[in-house]
Amino acid sequence: MQRSFIREILEAISPQTLSLAGGLPDESLFPLQALSHCAQKVLSQPHSLQYSISQGLPVLREKIAQHYSELGFPTNVDEILITTGAQQALDLLSKALASSGLIVESPAYLGAIGAFKSNQIPLVEIEMEEDGIELESLRAKLPKHRLAYLMSDFQNPTSRRYSLSKRQEIARLIESSEAILIEDGAYNELYFKERFPSISSLIPHRSFHVGTFSKILSPSLRVGFIRASKENLAKILPYKESMDLHTSGITQGIVNAFWEEYDFKAHKEKIRHAYALKAKALAQALQTHCPSFSFKEPEGGMFIYGSFAKGVDARALAFDSLKQGAVFVPGGEFYLQRRQSPEARLNFTHLDPRSLDLGVQIIAQTLRAQTKQ
Amino acid sequence: MQRSFIREILEAISPQTLSLAGGLPDESLFPLQALSHCAQKVLSQPHSLQYSISQGLPVLREKIAQHYSELGFPTNVDEILITTGAQQALDLLSKALASSGLIVESPAYLGAIGAFKSNQIPLVEIEMEEDGIELESLRAKLPKHRLAYLMSDFQNPTSRRYSLSKRQEIARLIESSEAILIEDGAYNELYFKERFPSISSLIPHRSFHVGTFSKILSPSLRVGFIRASKENLAKILPYKESMDLHTSGITQGIVNAFWEEYDFKAHKEKIRHAYALKAKALAQALQTHCPSFSFKEPEGGMFIYGSFAKGVDARALAFDSLKQGAVFVPGGEFYLQRRQSPEARLNFTHLDPRSLDLGVQIIAQTLRAQTKQ
Numbered sequence: 001m002q003r004s005f006i007r008e009i010l011e012a013i014s015p016q017t018l019s020l021a022g023g024l025p026d027e028s029l030f031p032l033q034a035l036s037h038c039a040q041k042v043l044s045q046p047h048s049l050q051y052s053i054s055q056g057l058p059v060l061r062e063k064i065a066q067h068y069s070e071l072g073f074p075t076n077v078d079e080i081l082i083t084t085g086a087q088q089a090l091d092l093l094s095k096a097l098a099s100s101g102l103i104v105e106s107p108a109y110l111g112a113i114g115a116f117k118s119n120q121i122p123l124v125e126i127e128m129e130e131d132g133i134e135l136e137s138l139r140a141k142l143p144k145h146r147l148a149y150l151m152s153d154f155q156n157p158t159s160r161r162y163s164l165s166k167r168q169e170i171a172r173l174i175e176s177s178e179a180i181l182i183e184d185g186a187y188n189e190l191y192f193k194e195r196f197p198s199i200s201s202l203i204p205h206r207s208f209h210v211g212t213f214s215k216i217l218s219p220s221l222r223v224g225f226i227r228a229s230k231e232n233l234a235k236i237l238p239y240k241e242s243m244d245l246h247t248s249g250i251t252q253g254i255v256n257a258f259w260e261e262y263d264f265k266a267h268k269e270k271i272r273h274a275y276a277l278k279a280k281a282l283a284q285a286l287q288t289h290c291p292s293f294s295f296k297e298p299e300g301g302m303f304i305y306g307s308f309a310k311g312v313d314a315r316a317l318a319f320d321s322l323k324q325g326a327v328f329v330p331g332g333e334f335y336l337q338r339r340q341s342p343e344a345r346l347n348f349t350h351l352d353p354r355s356l357d358l359g360v361q362i363i364a365q366t367l368r369a370q371t372k373q
Numbered sequence: 374m375q376r377s378f379i380r381e382i383l384e385a386i387s388p389q390t391l392s393l394a395g396g397l398p399d400e401s402l403f404p405l406q407a408l409s410h411c412a413q414k415v416l417s418q419p420h421s422l423q424y425s426i427s428q429g430l431p432v433l434r435e436k437i438a439q440h441y442s443e444l445g446f447p448t449n450v451d452e453i454l455i456t457t458g459a460q461q462a463l464d465l466l467s468k469a470l471a472s473s474g475l476i477v478e479s480p481a482y483l484g485a486i487g488a489f490k491s492n493q494i495p496l497v498e499i500e501m502e503e504d505g506i507e508l509e510s511l512r513a514k515l516p517k518h519r520l521a522y523l524m525s526d527f528q529n530p531t532s533r534r535y536s537l538s539k540r541q542e543i544a545r546l547i548e549s550s551e552a553i554l555i556e557d558g559a560y561n562e563l564y565f566k567e568r569f570p571s572i573s574s575l576i577p578h579r580s581f582h583v584g585t586f587s588k589i590l591s592p593s594l595r596v597g598f599i600r601a602s603k604e605n606l607a608k609i610l611p612y613k614e615s616m617d618l619h620t621s622g623i624t625q626g627i628v629n630a631f632w633e634e635y636d637f638k639a640h641k642e643k644i645r646h647a648y649a650l651k652a653k654a655l656a657q658a659l660q661t662h663c664p665s666f667s668f669k670e671p672e673g674g675m676f677i678y679g680s681f682a683k684g685v686d687a688r689a690l691a692f693d694s695l696k697q698g699a700v701f702v703p704g705g706e707f708y709l710q711r712r713q714s715p716e717a718r719l720n721f722t723h724l725d726p727r728s729l730d731l732g733v734q735i736i737a738q739t740l741r742a743q744t745k746q
Contacts, residue, residue: 039412049591218422220622249593
């Protein structure tokens with residue numbers, strides 16, 4: 001198996017590199033003191049350190065279920081399974097539902113592709129449009145493949161959001177073809193203006209909805225979750241057990257204590273506000289220093305996705321920029337068959353606005369130097 | 374996939390049940406205050422909450438490598454991979470090394486069997502003898518299957534330890550057949566008198582040695598590790614990445630801080646001493662209340678394994694005892710084909726000596742009631 005460009009680059013870049021490559025949250029937004037207090041609370045109870053049940057801490061599952069219900073997606077504690085990050089949820093689902101083939105977006109999230117490939121699932125690509133996956137191909141391919149992996153909110157890498165009408169149409173297609181939807185909601189809390197209902201909420205018995213605390217609390221917790229009918233969860237639970245017995249009770253406990261003792265809603269508001277400003281800053285930097293880069297301002301998430309002028313090899317540009325001290329991920333990496341492409345994904349959450357501007361300047365200079373050759 | 378008896382029972386028993394079933398550490402030995410202090414230290418640094426590298430925190434890998442080296446098994450930081458508990462190590466190894474078949478002990482650790490089955494690896498059983506797996510069968514089957522999973526120290530479920538001569542002979546067999554050894558050292562720190570060298574240390578380039586902090590610090594951390602040559606680790610690392618990106622940086626940081634700031638050797642000594650006393654207490658209770666149960670006193674680990682009189686169905690006894698308030702795991706559960714058997718595995722680490730005695734009394738009474746029928 002090949003390693004992903006992103007993981008390789010995360011390990012290769014120096015602390016001085018201005019990285020617009022990863023999908024790292026802003027470290028200044030981690031609620032350090034609160035989490036430290038929560039850890040003390042958890043670690044005052046011996047049973048927190050003991051083995052616990054594979055489905056996850058009931059108190060935390062309760063809260064996640066309540067959160068879904070408040071969003072108009074009625075859910076109870078038996079319909080939640082805690083996973084070791086959303087990444088494990090994807091590994092688990094592909095392993096347990098191993099099928100004749102799984103439909104993925106093109107381009108798609110590399111971590112998901114990695115999980116599916118490591119389970120040797122045959123993958124079928126369908127093109128991403130501005131408002132979500134292309135419907136005609138989905139209609140044609142669903143009956144045969146029966147399993148589709150979609151990221152409806154601020155898709156990684158394109159940052160696009162599925163339109164309401166496309167969500168409804170996809171729900172109808174899934175239902176009528178008796179297929180199963182794996183909906184990745186990793187970024188669904190990071191909307192800048194309004195929230196859209198998940199596709200899963202329209203087809204609760206034919207869907208697995210994946211969520212995580214990585215983007216809104218801390219990725220280091222490795223706490224994610226799956227929402228599905230009790231019957232569907234029963235199919236995947238034995239696999240979770242064989243993967244790591246259960247997710248860390250300490251980090252689950254920390255999330256639970258944070259939710260009990262602090263204002264999680266206000267915390268999420270704060271992150272959304274900060275990220276909206278950072279998205280603006282990156283957009284501004286791109287328009288100023290690199291006007292040939294075409295993109296649409298995102299409505300949420302962590303990335304700006306767009307394209308340099310036709311003919312630019314974004315992969316070569318990324319490596320050359322890295323030597324100059326700034327890096328991003330070339331869009332060609334996000335296709336099943338890696339390709340030469342002028343597309344690029346730039347992260348705006350990790351750096352401060354000044355560094356974002358500086359990073360874009362370096363990339364733009366490198367591009368100009370390449371063009372002159 | 375079927376769920377394991379142990380996980381089912383862990384979820385089914387009431388807080389009042391005297392459970393000799395699980396493999397739970399003694400909660401009174403968890404160093405709560407120390408770990409709380411460590412968590413505060415970790416959570417004072419923003420980067421502890423960020424995504425980190427898939428192979429694991431270098432500072433922790435350094436310490437684990439040093440520990441192997443001190444045991445006479447020279448190891449460097451590149452030869453350690455951190456996993457989400459030893460369970461993930463087994464899932465990872467079976468997934469990445471998926472072979473024409475994997476040799477397992479009979480009876481064997483249920484969690485390993487679960488991981489191998491979930492990856493659809495064909496399994497080949499070889500009988501466990503008093504001093505380790507039966508050699509003639511191993512010699513015959515290794516060339517074809519090339520992958521063997523062995524637990525050389527205080528094997529779960531039998532509590533047996535491989536003799537020194539058998540370790541050497543197995544190392545020779547592995548080497549000459551160009552096979553690969555997966556050695557599970559989950560219990561290797563829990564020796565009551567002396568420590569034996571691992572089989573892996575005799576064949577460092579043909580082995581993956583699995584360890585964990587679950588038995589000597591806290592299972593809730595979900596921090597385990599694999600020791601292998603850099604070349605062999607390179608084969609499995611991309612799979613680790615696709616399984617959960619990386620193990621929680623918070624719980625890895627807690628283990629690292631504990632190792633830095635406290636006397637880990639003294640802590641392990643304390644656990645070994647306490648468990649040796651508990652093993653004695655359970656052995657005493659069995660000899661007193663249930664003399665028909667034959668067993669050998671273990672030299673380490675967490676279990677006493679033995680056999681009721683011929684004809685006793687230990688599974689029926691376990692379920693009947695559960696109704697009376699005490700439970701253990703019937704030995705028949707640990708075979709690839711679950712069988713009716715008079716064997717039983719009894720845990721001595723979780724309960725205090727008085728409760729161990731009471732639990733055995735209940736089991737003995739239930740046995741007598743069954744025999745009378």
